[in-house]
Amino acid sequence: MKISQRVQDLAESGTIAVSNKVAAMRAQGIDVVSLGAGEPDFDTPDHIKAAAAEALGGGETKYAKPASGVPELKQAVVAKLQRENGLSYTTDQVVASVGGKEALYLAFATLLDPGDEVIIPAPYWVSYPEQVKLAGGVPVFVDAGADAGFRITPDQLRDALTPRTRVLVFNSPSNPTGAAYSPEETDALAAVLADTDVVTFSDEMYDRLLFGGRTFKSFAATSDHAYDHTITFNAGSKTYSMTGWRIGYAAGPVDVIKGMAKLQSQTTSGAATFTMHALAAALDGDQSCVEVMRAEFERRGKFLSDRLNALDGVVCPEPGGAFYAFPDVSGTFEAKGVSGSTEWAGRLLEDAHVGVVPGSDFGADSCVRLSFATSMAVLETALDRIEGFLA
Numbered sequence: 018m019k020i021s022q023r024v025q026d027l028a029e030s031g032t033i034a035v036s037n038k039v040a041a042m043r044a045q046g047i048d049v050v051s052l053g054a055g056e057p058d059f060d061t062p063d064h065i066k067a068a069a070a071e072a073l074g075g076g077e078t079k080y081a082k083p084a085s086g087v088p089e090l091k092q093a094v095v096a097k098l099q100r101e102n103g104l105s106y107t108t109d110q111v112v113a114s115v116g117g118k119e120a121l122y123l124a125f126a127t128l129l130d131p132g133d134e135v136i137i138p139a140p141y142w143v144s145y146p147e148q149v150k151l152a153g154g155v156p157v158f159v160d161a162g163a164d165a166g167f168r169i170t171p172d173q174l175r176d177a178l179t180p181r182t183r184v185l186v187f188n189s190p191s192n193p194t195g196a197a198y199s200p201e202e203t204d205a206l207a208a209v210l211a212d213t214d215v216v217t218f219s220d221e222m223y224d225r226l227l228f229g230g231r232t233f234k235s236f237a238a239t240s241d242h243a244y245d246h247t248i249t250f251n252a253g254s255k256t257y258s259m260t261g262w263r264i265g266y267a268a269g270p271v272d273v274i275k276g277m278a279k280l281q282s283q284t285t286s287g288a289a290t291f292t293m294h295a296l297a298a299a300l301d302g303d304q305s306c307v308e309v310m311r312a313e314f315e316r317r318g319k320f321l322s323d324r325l326n327a328l329d330g331v332v333c334p335e336p337g338g339a340f341y342a343f344p345d346v347s348g349t350f351e352a353k354g355v356s357g358s359t360e361w362a363g364r365l366l367e368d369a370h371v372g373v374v375p376g377s378d379f380g381a382d383s384c385v386r387l388s389f390a391t392s393m394a395v396l397e398t399a400l401d402r403i404e405g406f407l408a
């Protein structure tokens with residue numbers, strides 16, 4: 018059957034390709050350690066599961082009313098954004114979604130017309146360019162390598178602006194790099210857009226997973242102008258270890274949120290009702306579970322970057338947040354006889370039985386992504402094997 022050009026043009030997810038290869042090797046009895054996962058290794062906290070069970074027991078088994086989110090969740094999101102991010106939204110400025118991913122896609126589709134440009138700092142999360150293209154937009158990449166701590170500068174942003182620029186994607190802390198912008202750096206980037214109509218998509222999935230005493234500043238909190246021109250995205254996925262629940266949300270200007278809800282009503286009819294109640298309980302409930310996970314991620318991130326930086330030809334900025342390290346391994350390409358990150362990751366998997374994701378998937382072919390959403394024991398084994406691979 019003929020597959021549409023739109024879908025033919027869509028890139029396959031390399032993260033999934035690595036998982037498949039790891040699974041196939043394991044099925045052959047090979048002891049593979051995988052650092053490919055993009056999800057916390059912790060279980061969802063019990064009080065969140067209990068809230069879902071209670072919702073199911075109470076008959077919350079029908080379409081959510083409205084599909085864009087039950088009032089309890091919208092109120093919990095409004096309270097979270099006020100309490101933690103200093104942002105004042107009303108419930109009609111919030112839409113709940115099938116994970117953070119659906120909210121991002123709905124927003125691109127709501128705002129972009131054919132040819133509109135979207136500035137995406139690289140390295141970037143894999144789905145941004147594909148979602149932009151699906152929505153008819155044109156991704157414009159701005160590169161920031163390991164030497165820049167994977168953070169773009171205000172001058173770079175200014176230089177990338179054109180009359181067709183419609184959206185800036187801003188993701189801090191970042192998947193895949195673990196880089197986190199300071200509040201001052203966030204202010205400085207927002208200032209570049211102060212006299213433009215560019216809309217910023219602030220992907221704040223990892224806002225609670227910050228290390229080294231860093232503080233978080235939402236892009237929308239930088240100025241009144243930024244507040245009016247920002248859509249803030251978040252989800253239960255990373256903060257509360259709820260990746261499989263598929264529940265996220267966005268907050269922003271009423272007209273954009275309305276457009277997103279209209280599109281959602283004709284596509285998915287939104288997230289599952291009982292997961293909305295679970296996320297409301299997560300946001301309203303005791304937050305100590307987040308600190309337990311955050312502290313453990315910080316310990317692992319430091320361990321990983323210290324061990325990686327001790328290797329010849331490897332440069333790894335210490336992760337500022339999230340649960341990814343993104344070492345530049347190009348200094349080892351020649352010795353290993355490889356031409357890029359895909360070959361490097363393939364060789365590491367074949368020879369040392371360690372799964373990592375090639376940086377080429379994220380727009381950075383000199384790097385690979387290592388997730389530390391896995392136990393210390395697994396990380397130690399993986400690092401021992403990588404050391405052996407590069408010896």
Ligand code: PLP
Pocket residue numbers: 055115116117118119142188191192220222252253254260264265
């Ligand atoms: N944005 C970033 C930066 C992510 O890393 C992810 C998940 O990997 C998402 C969005 C999507 O999250 P969700 O699983 O809630 O759809």
